[in-house]
Amino acid sequence: MFPEYDVIVVGAGHAGCEAAAAAANLGSRVLLITMNMQTIAQMSCNPAMGGIAKGQIVREIDAMGGYSGIVTDLSTIQFRMLNRSKGPAMWSPRAQNDRMLFSIKWREMLEQTPNLDFYQDMVKGLLIKDGKCRGVMTGLGHEIKAKSVVLTNGTFLNGIVHIGEKNFGGGRMAEKAATGITEQLVSLGFESDRLKTGTPPRIDGRSLDYSKMEEQPGDEEVVGFSFLDIEKPKTQKCCWITYTNQTVHDILKTGFDRSPMFAGRIDGVGPRYCPSIEDKINRFAERDRHQLFIEPEGWNTVEIYVNGFSTSLPEEVQYEALRSIAGFENAKMFRPGYAIEYDFFPPTQLKYSLETKLIANLFFAGQINGTTGYEEAACQGLMAGINAHQKTRDLEPVILKRSEAYIGVLIDDLVGKGTEEPYRMFTSRAEFRTLLRQDNADLRLTELSYRLGLASQERMDKVISKRNSVEEIKKILKDFVVDPEEINSYFLSINSSIISEKQKAQKILLRPDVELDEFAAALPGLKELLKNY
Structure with missing residues (x-):
């Protein structure tokens, strides 16, 4: 077979x-x-x-x-x-x-x-x-x-x-x-x-009041991850930010005696940098709120992931605590959070x-x-x-x-x-x-x-092309001479020191406050040389 x-x-x-x-x-x-x-x-x-x-x-x-x-x-x-x-x-x-x-x-x-x-x-x-x-x-x-x-x-x-x-x-x-x-x-x-x-509970997004949350849109420029030419989304979905509060913390604490983590039923060590919400309010008792990111699960679903609310407390405690979060007053739970x-x-x-x-x-x-x-x-x-x-x-x-x-x-x-x-x-x-x-x-x-x-x-062809372009740009910057009269107004606009004599563009770009795009835009000759890169 x-x-x-x-x-x-x-x-x-x-x-x-x-x-x-x-x-x-x-x-x-x-x-x-x-x-x-x-x-x-x-x-x-x-x-x-x-x-x-x-x-x-x-x-x-x-x-x-x-x-x-x-x-x-x-x-x-x-x-x-x-x-x-x-x-x-x-x-x-x-x-x-x-x-x-x-x-x-x-x-x-x-x-x-x-x-x-x-x-x-x-x-x-x-x-x-x-x-x-x-x-x-x-x-x-x-x-x-x-x-x-x-x-x-x-x-x-x-x-x-x-x-x-x-x-x-x-x-x-x-x-x-x-x-x-x-x-x-x-x-x-x-x-x-x-x-x-x-993992956190999953929520019905239709039951949330987003007007009580802070909107978190995506970047205008979608850079993406692949070095290949993969089509990027033309539109994006928003995430949202809200916070826990003292009432939420008090409700969660009522379930600590039934928490598998605090009751010793879990032997395994959890991730230090992604703690459960019960761990956060226990370890950081002085904090009166914790940030939550409200993340959609896809284009065509109402399911919501509550980032920052990982929990293994009893379902009824999770549910009651969630409903005390701003924007979650009428929240419906698709499934509870759990530990594994x-x-x-x-x-x-x-x-x-x-x-x-x-x-x-x-x-x-x-x-x-x-x-x-x-x-x-x-x-x-x-x-x-x-x-x-x-x-x-x-x-x-x-x-x-x-x-x-x-x-x-x-x-x-x-x-x-x-x-x-x-x-x-x-x-x-x-x-x-x-x-x-x-x-x-x-x-x-x-x-x-x-x-x-x-x-x-x-992929290799793209790398060769990129390397060649980098070397060509470096040569242009090494050879291009900048006149003080042309560039000092730009330096003043960014609160940078003016120059009194001609300098190579390569040297000026070593300044931490000088960005290549803005620098080239201030110099028509350099902008023309770089227009194809």
Whole structure:
């Protein structure tokens, strides 16, 4: 029934999808196994991609030839470039996405990828022989052989969903957990532990009063994530901002005695930088309000995601507290928030290729390694997929340096330091962050990926054209001489020091308060030379 595959990828979340696409595009024969073909690339939590440091990761994935940037652009309902008040190296793209469209576009792209097969089943165990992974065993009893296996199980390994005093097995709400893999790996000598994460309630947007909230529109210019020419949305949807208050906090506190987190029913450590609302009001008792972002889930749905209100308190407490928020007085809840606890494997058990040290040809990517976030998972999947392919061909693994990419920082942190809490990427983790800009990911990574055979000729041509343009502009600025009489009025308008003698444009642009566009606009000769760039 099944041929022998080069690579089997277990799990079709963000890590699994990128792993399968990368290995298949490199030429491996790939099987992607998922427990549910209808939930491929599900946005399990917030319907958004990117953000501070995370946006840089998505750009890096795209520069390498991954799909996340393209899919994000195709499903964007709002785009914002964050950190604009800081230097360009800190600018971070973020997109609000249509959750259902995101999943649909991912599946479409995977189905159009050569060498890639799908199968719906649960993987119960691994086929191990002579210290090597040789394939998988499924819940339906199939033994499927492969040269390499990539595990991207997300929150499904012995997952338990918690809502107040209720708990039940599940990898997501209404989806069963995966069993068998953890137990087998532990028997082989792996160390496992537990982590937890949570998600907010979903609300009927028709029941909200937006006049009591602050509108948050998208940017006029939609930059997007992909370096390819992907069509951007012509219109955007607004998000909204509101706040909790003391009444909300008091209501939430009435449920603390039934909170699985405070009652000790959850052993796993939660994400420090994405705490639940009950954790926030407990840890920051001096604060009388917390900001909430009201985010639409798509173009054609009224479902709303309440960003900042992650909770696992009893449903009735969630409901009462929500209705005390400004604009939520008549709110109707589609589904309550919940916490989920799951197995992970401390990532110090991996090589930098994401292959396990104990079992050859077995790779881990995503939340199984202790990370949190779609972007962190996707980039691990990309690298695990590349290296699983490399292993089947007896080729050297691809390992990005900390100076080359945020992806390199993430994997180096995981493998070198490990993590005891869900790991999230920040710009502060990257010592080379001023070099790792979101707008130069293609210059940093596309050529490397092109040489591997992953990035396309189209991508490489764009990089060559961009490099040539940069060099031409640098030469123009190096040669162009600026006369004080021409430019001093511009300097006065921006409260910058005037010049008394001629200077090269290149030197003037070193001033932190001088922007190239405005500078060139003040000099007709320079503007003419730069008009084609």
